Amino acid sequence: MKKSLSILALSIGLLLPLSTFAKNNVVVVATGGTIAGAGANSTNSATYTAAKVPVDDLLNAVPQIQNLANVTGVQALQIASESITDKELISIARQINDLLKKPDINGVVITHGTDTLEETAFFLSLVVKSNKPIVLVGSMRPPSALSADGPLNLYSAVALAASDSAKGKGVMVLMNDSIFAARDVSKTINIHTNAFVSQWGALGMMVEGKPYWFRNVAKRFNAASEFNIEEIKGDSLPLVQIVYGSGNMVPDAYEAYAKAGAKAIIHAGTGNGSVAKYIVPTLTKLQNDGVQIIRSSRVPHGFILRNAEQPDDKYGWVVAHDLNPQKAKLLAALALTKTKDPAEIQRMFWEY
16 A cells, blocks of 8 residues: 555656746846836936846846745845945855855846956855856847846756756856856846857757756866955955056056055966066066056966966966966966965966
């Protein structure tokens, strides 16, 4: 009799819809940005005010997400992302870290302005030591615009964070149905909805709320990272600044940043991180004075070859590998919390 009842129960279970079973718990952490913006009317897709809509309104505007997971919201910040400083970045990381340490939280979604979304995503991939899904999402059009992309992006982001298949994939960016790795995604268009790309391709894509995967990340991230938000003291990082390479440069910017207390300078050089011959003396002096010089490139694709354009070994400079200047800035700042040895910093750039 018991065996018959067990078979009957199993048969009924197989016939029940997926919604009958326990859903994962996902927290949406709102920080502002265009996805929470508002324009004067529905035709304003590029002219609007960011960070106006609170998290509860964002969630209520997409009630379908409750079919995907048990979704709750937290208002961490309400800011346009270009105004995020180290203080806000560290605060977001600590809040995400605390949430993911709770056993009943299965994943988080962070709504974020697209201007610096890639930086926050990369930072979280370096300092939050968790295998649970962390998904950053934004929009290129405010909720008030015709064909706003935010609602579907948010729906897909929650579906991704709720998916067991997303565990261990690292921090992800979900935009326009594509799933990107935090370390190599970048905003390359400032108006269109297909604004985010990676030169190494997407990790996968979302179709009707289901993730399909095509590659993994080869570098260190999250649980495998040597950095930890719990070990960062205070609300600031070592100061790192970027100087953009071009023709007819003057050394003043490098010198001014060093005078302002920069511990490292990212040279966003032309081509292969090239440094004009008349700037080399300035950079070698700064390196000798204790300011780390890191060669990146203003070119969006490719990677920097060590000792190719410049004798990096001779000067003690670091190359950023395939990290763009803004991501190199973050890794350099974290590296400087642990070491001032250029060789050790270079190792970190190879590994992350």
